[in-house]
Amino acid sequence: MIARAFTAAGVDYIQWWAVSRALVRSDFHVPGAQTATSYSLRTIGSLSAMTVVYGLFGITAALVVVFVQDVLLAAVFALSYLTSLVATSMLTQHAQTLVATTDYAILAPRPVSSRTFLAIRITNIVFHVGVLTTMMGYPVIAAFTVAHGVSAVRGLAAAVALYACALSVALAIVTVYGSLMRWISPARLQRTLGYAQIVIGVGAYGGLMWIMDGIGGSALGTMTLPRGPWLLLLPPAWYASYIEIAAGVADGGSFLRAGVSLIVGGLLIVAIRGRVSGDYAARLGDVPEAAANEITRPSRAPAWLFTSHEARAVAILVRAHYRHDIRVRLGVLSMVPMVLFFVVISLRSGTTGDPFVARPGGFGGDMMAFAVLLFPTVLIQQLTMSDSYKACWLFFVTPGSLGRVVVALKNVIVVFFLLPFLTFVTAVMVWRFGHVGHALLHAALIGAVAHLALQSAGIVRPQLPFSFSQQKANSNWAVVAWMFVVVVSGNFVLFAMQQWIYRDWSRVAIFAVLLIVATVLLEWALRARARSARLTAPL
């Protein structure tokens, strides 16, 4: 029966099943496993690490569900927040599969129709959306089940709403991608639409922070979402109405919104089945020919800036990846929304945000400093991943010191990313603080703390640039734990700086001296650790 349904849709069921299963296995493949047991253990470890990391996002939304009495407001917030995160993750990591040509080269010579090929890609994306939604959504589903009285039906409705909302967004993105591919080359689309992540990033983080900032100290529990026809314009509200219905607080508008969600879902399926899938494979086939003749400006590593040979090599690699690897570029640019949001928040609240003058309240005051702190630690992860990670054999067969390469990666991040970002942030601070000295000092201190975080990353786990597959990098428990430590301790340091250290200039001086001493000690420790680390080539 399933096979017949697939045939009716123009998809070969046997081909679809065979390739989809192989893709899932390959997506969750963790390199290095020698036996079936170690493969299973590594896969479980990888999924566990991802569940913990993504679950942290879900906990934030779950807290809102627990505290907010208005079911619709809690549901709209949770669905908007989690769906934005799922969509962001999909755009950066999985939507690329829609316009990727890697498995096209394998499948194109086989008797696979364009529609089957697209169905395979969509299945892959939908599967990943399902996994991501599960990993981020379980705290929210649990919160809807137990908060404000235990109700399994409400929990079930929350699960249905969450998956339906996330899948609809995924299908909408697929439809937009598929339609645009008719006019724009997939290669250009891959580059251009990647920037959608930034827009979604502004929506996800900005929306959340805006709400939190707006709520401030007011009674979170008593807030409500005004009802009215305008909710029809808010897609998460369509799916949130499922939870309203299950909770027994639905009105006519709730049923109308639920109906709209079903109609839109149907329309998306019709759109994908139609013109989108017709010439999909042919469009992909054009990509290699278009790319073959593309000439690229060389990526330079100025000798005056990078004195060691290893640093020059790493600089060229990092620059080329930033220019041509959309994942690396987005990893860098995704920091921009946080800074923009700081500007908006400080403008809205009318405060300068100068931590030397007053203790900043709300999120906006801390966010930009936190962005500086987190930026290099997130970035170093991006710069150790690559689709061509096996190419790192070159570090092992050449006489460049692996230890120096590890240290060079840190230094290149400082020169290419941390310093320019800090300059940009300093300019914003000068404008907002209205005091050049305060802005420069604050920027220098948070820059030094960020550098300490970067050094500690190298000590915790010395890594060669672009030497891990994405799966392996994402599944490393040491990195997950270290990121957690950076976030917690970073928040603590920033809190201490703004609430206690900046109250007295002698404390500021002592803090600055401590930072210098810590920098020197950690640099020594990093070099020693990098020299003694046993780095192995992925074979």
Place this chain on the structure above:
Amino acid sequence: MIHTERLRRTYGEKIALEALDLHVEPGEILGLLGPNGAGKSTTVRILTGLIQPTSGRASVAGFDIVTQPLEAKQRLGYVPEQPVLYDVLTAAEFLEVISSLHHLDPATARTRRDELLELLGLGDARDQRLGTFSKGMKQKVVLAAALIHRPEVLILDEPLDGLDANSARVVKELLRSLAAQGRTVLFCSHILEVVERICTRIVVIANGRQIASGAPDDIAQATGTTSLDDAFAKLTGVRDAGQISGDILRALDR
């Protein structure tokens, strides 16, 4: 210039290499032959520093690859079996990275890079990203990378794979010339005709052990065969090729 002593490597309980003694002198082109899974790649990976031996010793250009890896690698050029490269780099950038890792001064590196790319027919593609290159073009890039620092020892794993006939001729001639200059060449290939033609000596390994060594004619004579092809089949215990192909056709009839 390449020496191994009782080289051994295991992966868990699987023995990939067992007590391999290999000696390749300057000016020699040694062909390392063996069926799939014989231990050729493991040998090459140990000699290039990609993995470490479980026991035994290996030295390149007089330097122990485990205890003096940087000195050994300064004198080593390597062409891997698969030309896996960073797709985002251009050919010129890749050679610049390699030159930096070999500590070549930028001016020398630039001159050699441009000449090598031109001579290997990649002059027009030097600023194209490697992700758009064909296998043969990538193979030329790794060949250039293996030569750019003028190594004393060359280790080449299937270096002719993907090359067009004219480029393959150039590479074969180049290897002979490099050997004539006194450089040491270790050549791994499955194409026996090529090995027979350019190698001065051959070592055959199977199941991680050396099972034959000598000039191609000597190996054929020692195995009572008339060609290296037949000698290889006899040494590695392969059934008659005609019989296998008949069995394959019968399997397809079922």
